[in-house]
Amino acid sequence: MNTDRHTPVPRLALRWGLAAVLLIALLIGGALAANRVLFSPAHLVVDLQKQLAAGHGGQALGLLQAQVPKGDAVALDGEVLARTQEGITDFTADDTQVDPNDPDLRVVTARYKAGGVDKQSQYTLRHTGKTWLFFDTWAFEPSTLPTVRIKANTVNEVSVNGQQIPLKAGVSTLPVFYPSVLDASFSTKNFAADTRGVVVTGPSADPVRIALKTQPTKAFIAAINSKVKKYLDGCAKQQVLMPSGCPFAYNTTARVDSSSISWSIDKYPTIDVSYYNGAWVLAPLQVTASVDLVEQDLRTGAKEAKKVTDEFSFTAQLTTSTTEVSVVPVSGGEQVAH
Template identity: 25%
Template sequence: MNSSPRRSRLWVDLTLLGIVGVLLIAAAAAAVGSLYREFYSPSAFVERYLTLLSEGRAAEALMVDGVAVASNELEAAGLTPTASDALLRPDAMATLTDITAVSETDTGGVFEVTVEYEAGAYAGTTTFEVERAGAVGVVPTWRFLKSPLAVIELVVKGAHTFDVNGFVIDKRQVSPDGSEADPLAPLALLVFSPGIYSVSVDTSIAATPGVAVLSDTPFTAVDVTVQAEPTSEFAALVQQRVEEFLTGCATQEVLQPTGCPFGYFVQDRIVSPPVWSIAAQPTVALEPSGNGWKIPATEARARIDVEIRSIFDGSVTQINEDVPFIVTSEITLLPDGTASIAVAGPDTR
């Protein structure tokens, strides 16, 4: 007589157990899905790479599957195969924060993962291509289909040394030509992408504020040119050297001082050696010229005092005259970091 209520309660209990089971399965599936997205998905793979960059762990970032590249891969992609790895180190890396994967799209086995971040003071967005590399048990592994490294093709004018994010580099150390490197040839430098790279010059001769380069596209080249400017101390030194050179020219007791940009022409004879002085020194300004600088054509005046005897009647004339002339100069950077200043002019002999 009581079997019916018992069966009813059993059905209710079984139903409740079934509901609980379904909920547990759903919760487990959600947990697995959450674990997959957080730890094992293509997005998680990319975020781990960017986290290594944010922590300055360059060596570990290079060990991530698909990051390191060989010279033949660079060449096949149209990049410089001899690109230097000098910047693939913690000392040359800058701040990377607020890393967030915002989308993940399956394009037929290749996943496009888009990530937003802050590189220094710049907001950036980069899309990476990721493919399945294999599995560890049931856990999938991933690799970059295209390396996230990039190449900065850098030209620095006016200095042999420069720094990137505070890391000092000599052109001859990273050029495949070594000490024979053309100072105006682009330097190919591998960099992590994404990353912000500030290139600057700070020497006793030349300086420039940092030029910020955001590397945000994997496996591409970024062309950068930095023109260093002479420091005020160097400009003052050049002014001093030019004045010393011209003053030295004025000590020559001849009408045409040797190797100097001024002179005086007469058809008569001189009675006594001429006396030169510099009436007005040039005001030197420096302009970029190749890997060094030049002094553009600048006016100056020398003064000559000399007695001239006429070859026709023997009369003597006292000459006291200002002689205008033009000064130019090429200033070449030498391998030891000093500069060679060659003063010239249209009348130089």
């Protein structure tokens, strides 16, 4: 009589089998965890920001799949791009939401500080498949980069994040990545504009605008003041009652010995310039002048030493550039104040 006997499974083989199952479970769990972290849409956003901070505009543009609007592309690569990111700190992208209208889309909200101020940007990414069975692949939805429009009068170029940018008719448009911080200013011998900064947080149909306020420099005002003073001093040297091409004069019916005439300036004009209708204009000028002279009465022949002080007004036209200025007094002729 034959009796079937079951050979017991060796304990060692059972242990190896359990270990293999556990290892596979760990590998699958690790892959799923890695997929949630390293292959997530948020991770791609952080990678994009790293490329921007490093000044790698080509790689960033490839990731973002964005169209570049017309304009000066100086802020899209290299040192200038890296400078636009210097004010961006504490960048995190840990808020991901499913688009309610498309389950393959994710909206990632990144939070950061721009110049110490809390800001945020949003990115839309599409699920494009899987690699190695477990790992999701994502791609940014195509978009158009935002632009910054910089406007300034009087000058032909401005400084943007340390880079000189030419202006055309006082305007320049720069396509930029986001987020970015742009600072614009300029400084010349005669004119300057304080730094104005903007933070670009995302695409927009309209450009972000920077309007620089041009101000005359102290050197510019001093140059005008010097030319006006020299002009008036030249007028005061003329020993006549009505100096030629000058704003002041003295009228009398008495006889005056010309050798006794002596003009002096008691108070020079205050220089006040402003920008009007596309040009720099000088406000009306007022000078206080005195004339010393000896008058002789035509009837009696008596002589009298007199000093007469009065205020006189005149205007002047300015012709300016960023380094030069010409002053042409209008009242009393076309004598140029050199």
